Amino acid sequence: MREPIYKAVASPPTFLWAPLQLAILNLVFNFAIMAIVMGVTLGSVNPLIFTASITFFHLMLIYMHRKDPHMATILRNMGFVRKKTIRLDSGDGNKFSA
Numbered sequence: 001m002r003e004p005i006y007k008a009v010a011s012p013p014t015f016l017w018a019p020l021q022l023a024i025l026n027l028v029f030n031f032a033i034m035a036i037v038m039g040v041t042l043g044s045v046n047p048l049i050f051t052a053s054i055t056f057f058h059l060m061l062i063y064m065h066r067k068d069p070h071m072a073t074i075l076r077n078m079g080f081v082r083k084k085t086i087r088l089d090s091g092d093g094n095k096f097s098a
Contacts, residue, residue: 012069018061019069026061030054 013020034050068077 022061026057
């Protein structure tokens with residue numbers, strides 16, 4: 001029997017063709033760095049440098065999203081999410097028992 005494929009699982013949310021959470025994180029991080037640099041240098045740095053940075057990292061996110069559209073898998077493969085360990089005894093937590 002065939003299982004239905006739901007759109008929420010099959011097509012995760014995107015923002016300009018990149019994973020939504022990672023794209024928003026990219027924008028927030030780059031604008032925060034731009035605000036800090038512009039504040040420290042009193043506006044003498046050209047903001048187009050930061051626009052190029054945002055574009056470059058967004059294109060990288062689009063490339064990663066085409067290979068694997070699910071953000072959890074991307075983060076797990078990049079090493080940002082710890083892999084769960086299984087406790088060998090009946091207690092709670094992530095420890096292995098001897």
